Amino acid sequence: MYILGYIDPNSQLPSLLTLPNAYQTILFARNLTRSFGGAVIIPDLSLELKRGEVLGLLGHNGAGKTTTLQMLTGCLTPDSGQIEICGLDLNKTPALAKTHLGYLPETPPLYRELPVETYLSFTAKLRRMDATRISAALKTTLQRCGLESVRKKTISTLSKGYQQRVGIAQAIIHSPDVIILDEPTVGLDPVQIRDIRDLIRELGNTSSVILSTHLLSEVESVCDRVEIMQKGRLIYSDSSLRMQHYDQRLGYVISLRHPPELCELENLAGITSVEKISPTQFRLYHAPGDNPGDMLLDLATQRGWQLEQLTPLHHSLEDVFSKITGDECVSSETQK
Amino acid sequence: MIFLIAQRELRSLLTTPSTWFVLAVLQCIFSLFFLGRLDELLEIQPQLAQLANPPGVTFIVAAPLFNTAALLLMMLAPMFTMRLIAEERRNQTLVLLLSSPLSNQEIVLGKFAGLLIFLLLMTASIPLMACSLALGTSLDSGLLIANYLGLILLTASYIALGLYISALTKHPVIAAIGAFSILAGLWLADIGTNVPDSPWHQLSPLYHFQNFNSGLLDSRDVVFFVLFISAFLLLTIKRLNRIYG
Numbered sequence: 001m002y003i004l005g006y007i008d009p010n011s012q013l014p015s016l017l018t019l020p021n022a023y024q025t026i027l028f029a030r031n032l033t034r035s036f037g038g039a040v041i042i043p044d045l046s047l048e049l050k051r052g053e054v055l056g057l058l059g060h061n062g063a064g065k066t067t068t069l070q071m072l073t074g075c076l077t078p079d080s081g082q083i084e085i086c087g088l089d090l091n092k093t094p095a096l097a098k099t100h101l102g103y104l105p106e107t108p109p110l111y112r113e114l115p116v117e118t119y120l121s122f123t124a125k126l127r128r129m130d131a132t133r134i135s136a137a138l139k140t141t142l143q144r145c146g147l148e149s150v151r152k153k154t155i156s157t158l159s160k161g162y163q164q165r166v167g168i169a170q171a172i173i174h175s176p177d178v179i180i181l182d183e184p185t186v187g188l189d190p191v192q193i194r195d196i197r198d199l200i201r202e203l204g205n206t207s208s209v210i211l212s213t214h215l216l217s218e219v220e221s222v223c224d225r226v227e228i229m230q231k232g233r234l235i236y237s238d239s240s241l242r243m244q245h246y247d248q249r250l251g252y253v254i255s256l257r258h259p260p261e262l263c264e265l266e267n268l269a270g271i272t273s274v275e276k277i278s279p280t281q282f283r284l285y286h287a288p289g290d291n292p293g294d295m296l297l298d299l300a301t302q303r304g305w306q307l308e309q310l311t312p313l314h315h316s317l318e319d320v321f322s323k324i325t326g327d328e329c330v331s332s333e334t335q336k
Numbered sequence: 337m338i339f340l341i342a343q344r345e346l347r348s349l350l351t352t353p354s355t356w357f358v359l360a361v362l363q364c365i366f367s368l369f370f371l372g373r374l375d376e377l378l379e380i381q382p383q384l385a386q387l388a389n390p391p392g393v394t395f396i397v398a399a400p401l402f403n404t405a406a407l408l409l410m411m412l413a414p415m416f417t418m419r420l421i422a423e424e425r426r427n428q429t430l431v432l433l434l435s436s437p438l439s440n441q442e443i444v445l446g447k448f449a450g451l452l453i454f455l456l457l458m459t460a461s462i463p464l465m466a467c468s469l470a471l472g473t474s475l476d477s478g479l480l481i482a483n484y485l486g487l488i489l490l491t492a493s494y495i496a497l498g499l500y501i502s503a504l505t506k507h508p509v510i511a512a513i514g515a516f517s518i519l520a521g522l523w524l525a526d527i528g529t530n531v532p533d534s535p536w537h538q539l540s541p542l543y544h545f546q547n548f549n550s551g552l553l554d555s556r557d558v559v560f561f562v563l564f565i566s567a568f569l570l571l572t573i574k575r576l577n578r579i580y581g
Contacts, residue, residue, distance in 0.1 A: 073435040095437040109432035111344070113351045125340050126436040170432070 024051045026208045027178050032071055032081035034232075041067050042078070042232040049178065054204040056223030057212040058321065064232035065212040066106060069182050072210070073103040086177055099128055102176035102207075106183055108167025112156035116147055116166055119155060120173055127174040137173050144199065145169040161192040168196065172203060179209045185218060197222050216321055228324055236324045251285040251313040253277070254296060257306035270295065283313065337438055341446025342453060349416070349454050358412065363461055369404055370465045373397040394476040398466035399549055402483040405462050406490055406545050410519045413455065413491065417498025418512035420447045421572075425506045425579070440576040444569055448495055455491045462487070479551035486548025489561035493541045494519060496568035503575040 027049040034042040041064050049055055059065050070076035072083060074090050074097070083090040088097035111119055120141065124134045142148050145165045150158055155166055164184065171179055184200065185193045200222045203209055213219060219226050228236040257280060259265075265274045265282060270292040275283040286292050293310065300307035349355050377396050384390040424430040433443050463484050469475055498515040505511050519541075526540035537543045541564060544557040 070431075073431075075431050075434040095439060098435060098437040101435060103431070103435040105428060105431045107428040109427075109429040111348060111429060112427075113348050118347075122340070122344055123432065123436075126337075126432070126438065128337075128437055 025049070026051045027072065027083075027085050027210075029068075029072060029083045030081055032068070032078045032083070034067055034071060034076065034078050040232065042071070045081075045232065045234060047072075047227065047234065049208050049210060051177075051208055052204065052206075053225060054200065054209045054211065054223045056219035056226045057210060057229055058216070058219055058226055059212075059214065059229035060325070061214060063229045065229055066182055067232075068229070069103075069105075069180050069210065069212055073101055073180055074098055075103075075105075099174075100177040102127075102171035102174065102179045104167045104171040104179075104181045104184055106186070108163055109170070110155050110163060110166060113154065115152055115154050116158070117142075117151045119166065120169055123170040124173045127176075129174050137175070141169045141173045144172070144202070146195065161188050164188060164192070164196070168199065172207075175206070177207055179203055179207050181209065181211045183213055184211065185213070185215065193218075228321065230325050250288055251283055252293065252296065253281065253283055253309065253311045253313060254307070255281045255309035256300065257308055259305060260303065268292065268295070268299070280308075285313075337442045338446040338449060341433075341438075341443060342450035345420070345447055345450025346454055349450075358415070359458055362408065362412070362458060365408065366401070366405065366459075366461055367465065370397070370401055373400055392476050392479075393469050393473050394466070394479045395551075397469060398475075398480060399483060399551075401462055401466065402487055403549050405459055405487060406542060406549075409455070409459070409487075409491055409494060410523060410542065411516065413494035414498050414501075414512045414515035414519065416451055416455065417495055417502050417515055418508040419502070420451065420499050421503040421576070422505050422508045422511040423502075426508065430579075440573045444499065444572045444576060448492075448499055448569060451495050451499075452492055455495065456488065459487060459491070476551070482548045482551045482553050485553075486545045486557075489548075489558070489565075490541055490545045493561050493564045493568075496565040496572075500568045500572045500575065503572050503579065 025048050027047075029045065029047040032042055032045045032047075033040070045064075045068060047068070057065050057068065067076065071078045072090075074083075074094050077091075083097075085097045086100045088100070090097045111122075114122070117138065120138055121134055124137060125131075129137065142151055145168055147162065147165055147169060150162055155163060158166065164187075168181070168184060171181065181200065185196050188196065197218065200209060200211065204222070204224070211218070211223060225239055226237065227234045259280055259282070262274060262276060262282075265271065265284065268284075270286050270290045271284050272287055273285045275285075277283055284292070284296070293312075296310060297307070299305070300310075374397055377393065380396075421430065424433070463480070466480055466483075467475070494515075497518060498511070501515040501518070502508070502511040505514070522540040523542050525536040526543045529536045538560070541561070544560045547554050547557050
């Protein structure tokens with residue numbers, strides 16, 4: 001998936017991407033470490049989540065995403081470090097801190113023998129919700145997750161997509177301040193993925209969300225901020241749009257029906273280099289802040305090149321992700 | 337919260353068809369056994385009449401019924417306890433409880449209470465059948481109460497042990513086999529030892545039940561059961577801290 005339009009990474013990014021400082025930190029983890037049977041999975045991890053933010057935790061399988069999320073939800077005790085949710089220490093006051101938390105693990109924790117409604121009201125009671133508020137919350141949640149038509153059905157009879165929605169519903173029924181979703185769209189079909197992403201975006205308006213995934217398009221479409229994780233460390237953190245421009249060379253792909261000589265293109269003002277893709281198609285690179293788009297359009301008409309296509313170069317998040325994780329591997333090798 | 341978890345356990349049990357099957361078979365066995373004992377009583381009644389101090393109906397019919405139930409429960413309890421934690425771990429539903437504002441004590445006590453209520457419902461027909469004898473004769477209420485109290489404590493101790501074993505593994509079947517082997521092992525060690533003061537007797541819950549069965553309410557037996565139950569519940573809570581912690 002590509003972002004349409006062109007944004008110069010060195011120019012001012014739209015203001016919605018820069019989070020105001022007034023945003024309150026709602027969850028923070030400091031110096032978490034965790035090892036399993038002698039193998040250190042999380043060497044040292046610090047993380048912060050602001051109110052109303054959707055944070056994508058991105059990494060390969062086995063990068064330590066699930067372990068991190070388990071620690072943040074109190075399902076796994078870290079060997080050392082501190083976690084605070086809404087100012088409450090998860091280690092000292094676990095019960096209080098967990099009331100602000102909604103968690104959907106990789107496998108949704110469903111009691112499959114129960115009907116959807118019964119299960120959801122059980123989870124609401126489990127989160128110590130007021131009995132008076134439960135029926136209203138149940139109604140809203142069923143509607144938000146599109147579960148109204150299956151409310152009376154036993155969970156085991158539902159399709160995987162619906163079961164996943166029930167899993168999300170249990171995580172949000174008590175309107176927690178922090179919602180943690182571990183790979184929420186795994187194994188779903190494209191329509192279901194789209195629905196769930198819409199839901200996550202909507203959740204971001206009222207709560208803060210941490211989302212773990214190895215799908216870059218998911219980060220691109222729903223997250224405000226990305227943390228890339230590798231071997232239990234956070235190696236990169238930025239807004240998801242900025243991440244796309246990580247170490248990117250700027251340029252255009254241009255198609256001309258009557259192209260000039262290669263050297264003519266190379267000698268154009270503002271063009272740093274040219275690559276020939278095919279006899280009629282070229283990749284033109286330019287310096288940051290020196291956008292030759294308009295000039296190319298004008299020249300194409302003046303010199304009769306017959307312009308067919310002029311597209312800004314885009315790097316897919318996949319490329320960027322491989323670059324970032326690759327860079328990290330190289331730098332850790334050199335450190336050794 | 338304990339009640340909420342207990343309620344969930346009960347609900348899950350009652351929505352499983354196999355539970356109803358076991359329930360039906362068990363009621364059948366209990367009632368057949370009860371009728372059998374009643375038949376025998378009628379047969380030996382003329383001889384009893386000749387005795388100066390004959391044993392009562394409660395002793396001849398009700399006490400053996402409780403004893404049979406105690407033995408059957410030893411085999412049945414692991415079938416129910418195996419699910420308690422092992423299955424939740426396998427289905428990854430335990431995470432829901434762990435990430436909810438609950439203490440491990442509440443989780444363990446809730447599960448314990450839920451299954452205890454269920455097994456007491458399952459064996460409720462025994463005191464009821466025994467009480468039905470009161471229609472035709474007078475009953476030894478002391479013996480009856482001692483038996484029922486003994487059965488409750490025994491059931492609770494089976495559940496506590498089974499719950500702990502269930503927390504040790506992710507595989508319900510292993511939990512069932514484990515709990516049954518320990519219970520059967522303790523029982524066999526008890527009945528296989530001829531020495532009267534052997535410590536093997538003291539370790540077996542069924543041995544301590546025998547006193548209740550004969551109408552003897554000994555505080556040592558009550559203390560044994562209370563210790564046995566609380567020890568395994570505490571071990572389970574500790575284990576739950578360690579499963580993910």
